[in-house]
Amino acid sequence: MSETGQTKTKRILLKLSGEALMGDKAFGINRDTLKSIVGEISEVVKLGVQLAIVVGGGNIFRGVALGSTGMDRATGDYMGMLATCMNAMALQDALRNSGIEARVQCALDIDQVAEPYIRGKALSHLKKGRVVIFAAGTGNPFFTTDTAAALRSAEIGADMVLKATQVDGVYSADPKKDPDAKLYKSISFDEAIQKKLKILDATAFTLCRDQGMPIRVFNLHKPGALKRVVLGEDEGTLVHL
Numbered sequence: 001m002s003e004t005g006q007t008k009t010k011r012i013l014l015k016l017s018g019e020a021l022m023g024d025k026a027f028g029i030n031r032d033t034l035k036s037i038v039g040e041i042s043e044v045v046k047l048g049v050q051l052a053i054v055v056g057g058g059n060i061f062r063g064v065a066l067g068s069t070g071m072d073r074a075t076g077d078y079m080g081m082l083a084t085c086m087n088a089m090a091l092q093d094a095l096r097n098s099g100i101e102a103r104v105q106c107a108l109d110i111d112q113v114a115e116p117y118i119r120g121k122a123l124s125h126l127k128k129g130r131v132v133i134f135a136a137g138t139g140n141p142f143f144t145t146d147t148a149a150a151l152r153s154a155e156i157g158a159d160m161v162l163k164a165t166q167v168d169g170v171y172s173a174d175p176k177k178d179p180d181a182k183l184y185k186s187i188s189f190d191e192a193i194q195k196k197l198k199i200l201d202a203t204a205f206t207l208c209r210d211q212g213m214p215i216r217v218f219n220l221h222k223p224g225a226l227k228r229v230v231l232g233e234d235e236g237t238l239v240h241l
């Protein structure tokens, strides 16, 4: 029996892809999609798990994307980090509207908008049952929010990283480009890194491997998938040591 009495996982770090917030739109935040994601999150909060979220920014801006061509890379990356702040605020607002207490902690100083990232405060929020949303990634250019998820998960002593994405798990190749790509039920960090599987960036994989932090990759748009993952059921792909 786990500490919560119901779930296998007590404290989890959920990485939400920014693109997952777009729904069927080409850009930005789709209100209906956000509402349905909040519904999935509330199922998990009801189980009593402590939930921290790192949200991406790919639905608004990526430092390495076409829109930033010709731009200084670091400037593009700071814009990408600001994009994650907008997603974090939208998520906080939607969680609060559904009665879930949530706090954004930002790795860049925007004090009028969000708390700064302070590890001790984040832990205190989690212990009080508040969802903590980490915004602005690591606060440093040349990184990604996957790496921020790996870093924050280690800092808060999470049991696991859950990567909620658009596809069913880790495949032998990008399933959006290769229809013959095979889904792995589980894969080791070393194999994922060696095969250069791009579901997470190599820095994030390496950091999780070195911390012995398992990752489960699953499809956010599959109803009930997040809850099943938290309950330790077989869903998506487990990346392990």
Ligand SMILES: Nc1ncnc2c1ncn2[C@@H]1O[C@H](COP(=O)(O)OP(=O)(O)OP(=O)(O)O)[C@@H](O)[C@H]1O
Pocket (backbone or CB within 6 Å): 016, 017, 018, 019, 020, 055, 056, 057, 058, 059, 145, 146, 164, 165, 166, 167, 169, 170, 171, 172, 173, 174, 175, 176, 197, 198, 199
């Ligand atoms: N081997 C692979 N297995 C699964 N998905 C893969 C693989 N290689 C590339 N991908 C692609 O990676 C995408 C997952 O990245 P996702 O958009 O969820 O994260 P992100 O880029 O970190 O988030 P954001 O949208 O915020 O930038 C999938 O939609 C899939 O098309």
Ligand SMILES: O=c1ccn([C@@H]2O[C@H](COP(=O)(O)O)[C@@H](O)[C@H]2O)c(=O)[nH]1
Pocket (backbone or CB within 6 Å): 018, 055, 056, 057, 058, 061, 062, 063, 064, 076, 077, 078, 079, 080, 081, 083, 084, 136, 137, 138, 139, 140, 141, 142, 143, 144, 145, 146, 147, 148
């Ligand atoms: O630590 C970080 C995290 C993110 N960025 C920039 O933000 C965008 C959006 O993040 P995604 O992980 O792609 O969702 C990213 O492309 C980077 O430009 C960063 O610089 N540092």
